[in-house]
Amino acid sequence: MPWAALAGLPSAARAQPGDAFPHRPITLWVPWPAGGATDQTLRLLADLASRHLGQKVLVDNRAGAGGTLCMPILQQAAPDGYHIAQMPQPVFRAPWIQKVMWDPVRDTTPLLQLSGVTFGILVPTASPWRSLEDLFQWARQRPGELTVSTNGVGTTPHLVMEELMGRRGLSYVHVPYKGTSEQMLAVASGQVMVGINSNGFAPHVDGGRLRLLATMGEHRTRRWPQAPTLKELGHGIVAASPYGLAGPAGLPPAVVRVLHDAFRQALHDPAHVAELARYDQEVAYLGPEDYGRAMRETYAAEKRAVERLGLARPPA
Structure with missing residues (x-):
């Protein structure tokens, strides 16, 4: 993203010597459409953090490209703490699949890890499929006719489906969507x-519009205990996509400390914990040092996963 793309951002009054951080609003960039589960939980988190920072945390959405559009913003933003972003799993995967101009480790300063997500494989309630094996059997009998939607090319759901179908020599039509709400409505409507x-x-399953065939965590969820995990079904896949917040590379330690402390308090606020629970999420806190280590490990692990699936881009 060129610098011109940031031209529309509010210009800030220059800080005076001795001004304490923050002395103006902070923008939290969310790489998903407004209104989705992650967007809603992050908006509440931003509001709660604002109270501790004494400045408003504004949420701005940059949806598309499988959740990676915040990376160019962080890469080009000044290291002053006024632009931070969510770091979803795809940012650690995309550089191994396609050529990008940014690096999720080199170009960021980790602030804290927040939570992880519950992934699910869903069909309309009117679908005759009651299990994953039903789905595989249908795909086996009708090669290339199965349509499967995910939240984007290169996302965790996409890679999981590639692995599940590839192991069985099955083909399908991939239909990527920018946002969960639009995608789930498309599935529910057939x-x-x-x-x-x-x-x-979650609302579509609880409302009876979608059937949850399987989840991808280590254990069955408390909310939908009837749905088996991919692991217990023998597929050997566990995916939770932990995510957190980061700023541009080179953030001063004092700024990192202020941001970390405010968002840590917001993360553990009962209102935020309750909002996470609405989507079967839990707090998965890591501080800057531990989160930075986790980011580096994830980046390396994603390279191995992409190579195993044969999705790695050719070397330059």
Whole structure:
């Protein structure tokens, strides 16, 4: 993203010597559409953090490209703490799949890890499929006719489906969506046969519009204990996509400390914990040092996963 793309951002009054951080509003960039589960939980988190910072935390959405559009913003933002972003799993995967101009480790300063998500494989309640095996059997009998929607190319749901179908020599039509809400409505209405996404599907399952065939965590969820995990079904896949917040590379330690402390308090606020629970999420806090280590490990692990699936981009 060129610098011109940031031209529309509010210009700030220059800080005077001795001004304490923050002395103006902070922008939290969210790489998903407004109204989705992650957007809603982050908006509440931003509001709660604002109270501790003494300045408003404004949420701005940059949806598309599988959740990676905040990375160019962080790469080009000044290291002053006024632009931070959510770091979803795809930012650690995309550089191994396609050529990008940014690096999720080199170009960021970790602030804290927040939570992880519950992924699910869903079909309309009217679907005859009651299990994943039903789905595989249908795909086996009708090669290339199965339509599967995810939240974007290169996202965790996309890679999981590639692995599940590839192991069985099955083909399908991939239908990527920018946002969970639009995607789940498409599945519920039968526009696509299967949907794979994170916990924004909760209202549709609880409302009886979608059937949850399987989840991807280490254990069955408390909210939907009837749904088996991919692990217990013998597929050997566990995915939770932990995410957190980061700023541009080179943030001063004092700024990191202020942001971390405010968002840590917001993260553990009972109102935020309750909002996470609405989507079967829990607090998964890590501080800057531990989160930075986790980011580096994730980046390396995603390279291995992409290479295993044969999705790695050719070397330059």
